Amino acid sequence: MxxxxxxxxxxxxxxxxxxxxxxxxxxxxxxxxxxxxxxxxxxxxxxxxxxxxxxxxxxxxxxxxxxxxxxxxxxxxxxxxxxxxxxxxxxxxxxxxxxxxxxxxxxxxxxxxxxxxxxxxxxxxxxxxxxxxxxxxxxxxxxxxxxxxxxxxxxxxxxxxxxxSLPGPVVSAREWIKNHYFLPFDLPELAAAIGYSADYLSSLFKRSMGISIVRYTNRLRIKTAKTLLSNHGVSIKEAAFSCGFSDEKYFMKVFKEQEGISPTQYKHSFSRRNIN
Known part of the structure; x- marks a missing residue:
């Protein structure tokens, strides 16, 4: 340290x-x-x-x-x-x-x-x-x-x-989501990947994290989308698909709910970089 x-x-x-x-x-x-x-x-x-x-x-x-x-x-x-x-x-x-x-x-x-x-x-x-x-x-x-x-x-x-402090299944789920959030997936797919039933994992995750698996995953996806929009000049559609959203309109809705502004407004707020 x-x-x-x-x-x-x-x-x-x-x-x-x-x-x-x-x-x-x-x-x-x-x-x-x-x-x-x-x-x-x-x-x-x-x-x-x-x-x-x-x-x-x-x-x-x-x-x-x-x-x-x-x-x-x-x-x-x-x-x-x-x-x-x-x-x-x-x-x-x-x-x-x-x-x-x-x-x-x-x-x-x-x-x-x-x-x-x-x-x-x-x-x-x-x-x-x-x-x-x-x-x-x-x-x-x-x-x-x-x-x-x-x-x-x-x-x-x-x-x-x-x-x-987190239960083992929740730690495993968080790690799996971290490695796969940029791909579309559903709860049964996640649960099967780490060896637990979907209902049990969903309930345990919500109880331990205070947030649903869907909301937790979308938070990670929006964080990545913000980086893409602010630093790589990608389109809204490209950002959505690159972060695991298969629906561009749903992506825009989730982005607005989490950030309070649209993806377009966020994209325009970052424009200068010192690059070598």
């Missing part, structure tokens, strides 16, 4: 998005800033502080100040990742889980989150802010990168506590 005791917001430096069609090999780097990388597509092969990491979609890595890193293997196929540099007076240090008290930020050196979830959205909002030139832009960027690191910390502990 890496921890940082920082009572004040982190100091944002720069961020962006790297997109490579194939054969990307990360240069050897050693910054006087902390670096955060979140892979959204493909695989990044990175050696950090002497250890090799194969970071696939959804994986992030936190590189403390002065930690040398470089690519040890070229990417195969499309690669895309978000990156941000920031500074903090206290710095990140190794922390044992039993000594976690008092840290403003506490997260693993590397872990995985949903590549289309809230972390990715916060990353993209940070990118948008970094391109603004308004009165409070610099301060807002500091708070935005701080919120991003807090979200990663929260996500890690939320994942740990949820996996420990």
């Amino acid at each position: 890496l921890g940082c005791k920082a009572p004040e917001p982190l100091s944002f430096s720069v961020c962006g998005q790297l997109i490579s069609p194939s054969g990307f090999l990360h240069h050897r780097r050693c910054f006087a800033e902390t670096v955060l990388i979140l892979v959204t597509e493909g695989a990044l092969y990175l050696n950090a502080n002497g250890s090799p990491f194969a970071l696939t979609a959804g994986a992030y890595i936190l590189l403390p100040t002065g930690e040398e890193h470089f690519g040890f293997r070229s990417s195969e196929g499309s690669l895309s990742y978000l990156w941000a540099h920031f500074r903090t007076k206290q710095g990140f240090e190794p922390v044992h889980a039993d000594d976690a008290k008092g840290y403003s930020y506490l997260l693993p050196e590397t872990a995985s989150v949903s590549p289309s979830g809230r972390t990715a959205q916060l990353f993209h909002q940070l990118m948008d802010l970094s391109l603004e030139e308004q009165l409070y832009t610099h301060s807002m960027s500091d708070y935005a990168v701080s919120l991003l690191l807090m979200e990663l910390s929260q996500e890690y502990f939320r994942t740990c506590s949820t996996s420990q």
